[in-house]
Amino acid sequence: MKPSKEQWSSRFGFIMAAAGSAIGLGNLWKFPYITGTSGGAVFLIVYIIFLILLGIPILLSELAIGRFAGMNAIDSCRKINSKWGFAGAFGIIGAFGVMASYCVVGGWVIRYIINSVTDSRMSADYFAEYSSKSFEPLIWTAVFLLLTCAIVTGGVSGGIERVSSVLLPILIVFLVGIMIYSLTLPNAIEGVKFFIVPDFSAINGFSDFIRIVFNAMGQVFFSLSLGMGTLITYGSYLPKDNDLTSSTITIVALDTAIALIAGFAILPAVFSFGFEPTEGFGLIFKTLPAVFSRMSGGTFISSIFFVLVLLAALTSSISLLEVIVAWVCTKTKLTRTWAAIIVTLLIFIAGCFASLSIGAIPDIAIGNMSLFEFFSFFSDKVIMPLGGFFICILTGYVWGIPQASHEISNGGRLKFRMRKLFGVTVRYIAPALIAVIFAVSLFGI
Ligand code: PHE
Numbered sequence: 275m276k277p278s279k280e281q282w283s284s285r286f287g288f289i290m291a292a293a294g295s296a297i298g299l300g301n302l303w304k305f306p307y308i309t310g311t312s313g314g315a316v317f318l319i320v321y322i323i324f325l326i327l328l329g330i331p332i333l334l335s336e337l338a339i340g341r342f343a344g345m346n347a348i349d350s351c352r353k354i355n356s357k358w359g360f361a362g363a364f365g366i367i368g369a370f371g372v373m374a375s376y377c378v379v380g381g382w383v384i385r386y387i388i389n390s391v392t393d394s395r396m397s398a399d400y401f402a403e404y405s406s407k408s409f410e411p412l413i414w415t416a417v418f419l420l421l422t423c424a425i426v427t428g429g430v431s432g433g434i435e436r437v438s439s440v441l442l443p444i445l446i447v448f449l450v451g452i453m454i455y456s457l458t459l460p461n462a463i464e465g466v467k468f469f470i471v472p473d474f475s476a477i478n479g480f481s482d483f484i485r486i487v488f489n490a491m492g493q494v495f496f497s498l499s500l501g502m503g504t505l506i507t508y509g510s511y512l513p514k515d516n517d518l519t520s521s522t523i524t525i526v527a528l529d530t531a532i533a534l535i536a537g538f539a540i541l542p543a544v545f546s547f548g549f550e551p552t553e554g555f556g557l558i559f560k561t562l563p564a565v566f567s568r569m570s571g572g573t574f575i576s577s578i579f580f581v582l583v584l585l586a587a588l589t590s591s592i593s594l595l596e597v598i599v600a601w602v603c604t605k606t607k608l609t610r611t612w613a614a615i616i617v618t619l620l621i622f623i624a625g626c627f628a629s630l631s632i633g634a635i636p637d638i639a640i641g642n643m644s645l646f647e648f649f650s651f652f653s654d655k656v657i658m659p660l661g662g663f664f665i666c667i668l669t670g671y672v673w674g675i676p677q678a679s680h681e682i683s684n685g686g687r688l689k690f691r692m693r694k695l696f697g698v699t700v701r702y703i704a705p706a707l708i709a710v711i712f713a714v715s716l717f718g719i
Contacts, residue, residue, distance in 0.1 A: 280430040281511050287435040288516065289524055291593070292508050294438035296529040297445070298590025299379055300497040302583045303558050305533040306540040308493055310551030312486045315472040318537075320490040325498075325526060327707060328491070331699040332500050332662045334522040335669040338681045340509025341518065346600040347503025350510060354673045361668050364661030365503020369597040371653035372502070374624035375646050376594065377422075380587045381414030381629070382559060383580055390566075390576040401559040406633020415625050422591040423618040426599055427611045430511050434592050441585040448582050449532065452575060453539040456546075459569075465542030468551060488655065488715040491708070496654040497529055501661030504593045507600050518682050519692060532586075543569075558583070595621075624649070656716075663708045670701035 282288035309317050343350035347362035385404065405411060425433045456462060477483050495501050509518075540562065544551050547565045551557070562579070566572035595617060602613040631638035631645035640648040669678050675697040683690040690696075 281513060282435055283431040284435075285516060285521075287431065287439050288508070288512060289521060289528075290438040290442045291435050291589075292505065292521070292525050293528040294442050294586075294589030295499045295504055295508065295593030296497060296525055296590070297442065297532045298497075298586045299376060299383075299583070300493070300590070301529065301533040302449075302536045302586050303379065303555075304496065305493065306537055306551075307553065307555055307557035308489050309469065309537055310541070310544075310557055311554055312489045313473070313476045313482075314468040314551070315470050316474060316477060317486050317490055318469065319472060320487055321493060322530075324490050324494040324707075325530060327699055328662065328704050329494050329498050329500065329526055330522060331696055331704055332665055333498055333505055333526060334518060334682065334696065335665050335678065335700060336500065336503075336505035337509035337512070337518045337522060338678050339665070339669065339673070340506035341512045341514070341516070342681045343506075344510045346510070346604055347506045347597055348601060349604065350506050351668060354668060358664075358668050358672060361661065361664040362503050362506060364501060364657050364664065365506065365597050366601055368502040368653045368657035368661060369504070369594045370621065370624065371649045371657060372496075373591065373594045373621045374628050375649040375653075376587070376591055377415050377419050377621060377625040378411065378629045378632075378646060380418030380422075380584070380591060381411055381416075383584045383587060384414045384417055385411070386559065386563070387577060387580040387584060389563075390573060390580055399560075400563065401556050402633070405559075405629075408630060408634035411629045412626050415629055416622060418587070418591070419618050419622050419625070421588060422595050423614050425588070425592045426595045426614045429610065430596075434596060437592070438589045441589055445582050445585050446532070446535075448578055449535050449539060452579060452582075453535050455575065456539045456543040459543060459546040461546045462542035465545035465551075466538070468545065469537050469541050484711075484715050487711055491659060491711050492654045495658035495662055497533060498526065499590070499593060501658035501663075501665060502594075502653075503597050503661070507597050508593065510600075515684060517684070517688055519688075519690060659708050659712055663705050663712075666700050666705045666708075670697070670705070675701070 282291065339350050339354060343353035345353060347365040348359045349362070351362040352359040382405065425437050427433065428436070457466070477486065499505060540558065541551055543565045544557075544561055547568050549561045549565065553561045563576065566576035566579075569575060595614065598617045599610060599613045602608060602617060603610055606613070608616070627638055628646040628649055636644065638645045643651060675693070679690050679693050679696070680686065682696075
């Protein structure tokens, strides 16, 4: 197996691409609505604890594995131990699962941009009507996938890095603008309180608490793109002199900052106009348009907001597609372009079923979940935590902390101050936490 020859062209470009992967629908769509349905500030506290105990050590491990091996997710894990390719395989399966629902939401976002600009039919009921249509959502899903595919065919530094380096800074500047506007609305303080002042009385017993904990864990994995080989793949394009610890901290800090800014941009506006934050996955598609329609200048702000969501979604979807494309390119003789086209087509087929399962053909279901919900549940609540668990075991026991630290410290040239903490979290705390939360919430043990 040849190590891949592609590389990021600069540290800034890598950080933008990796943070671009992390920052996506997870921050702008999922984080505000899950906070809304999971008790506000209590969720936020659990989320931040998991960022430290799970997010940082797993992200650092993935980058280290990728840079050490310099190959796609499966072969990188295999290079550490020939029996461990399966740890990277979670990434390929997971990326497919995430993409199948991600592209549907990406399609909704494009439709909402058009609606915002033409100022048409943005009442709260519009979402149910639109998402249950059979044909039209498929077109916008295809457009979203085409954009993703076009960037990935441009390659690592020419496509992914270049696009992320432009889009991410734009996103940050405009989102901060919307946040400032939202915080100055009348009664915005209620939303701020909901977001940062914990109300423990809102938790209905132990099982409700477990639900919040499970949601927070899934959200950490989803938001940081963990347990799926994305950061192994992106790490494989890193030059040997990159400081992995500081890159990890920068990526986590940027991702968390954007989630918090999205929370401060959305929740105060929702409260200010007298809506409930508990809408669920329709929060930015049902509640927000209603909020925008009551704001002065709402059409303009709505257009900017949905464009930002699209930019964020694209910098993430390219990383999802890249995980699969990087693997297909080494396993077959296909060129990057053909690999990207074929994988995109397969994702589109899965995405069509996911989209139809939401309304037009509700029979496409697994258990009591629509196929759309199943894809998203299976990837961020099952595949990603399991992938993360195995990454911890691979790094902590199979590869070993001394070897991993050797890679992280660039062969001893950098000081790895967090080494002790890293060892303890990767070997004990993170795997134990994932196993316990997983068992309690899935099997009720
Ligand atoms: N982190 C991305 C988001 O927040 C989603 C994602 C998950 C991307 C897994 C890559 C891998 O939207």
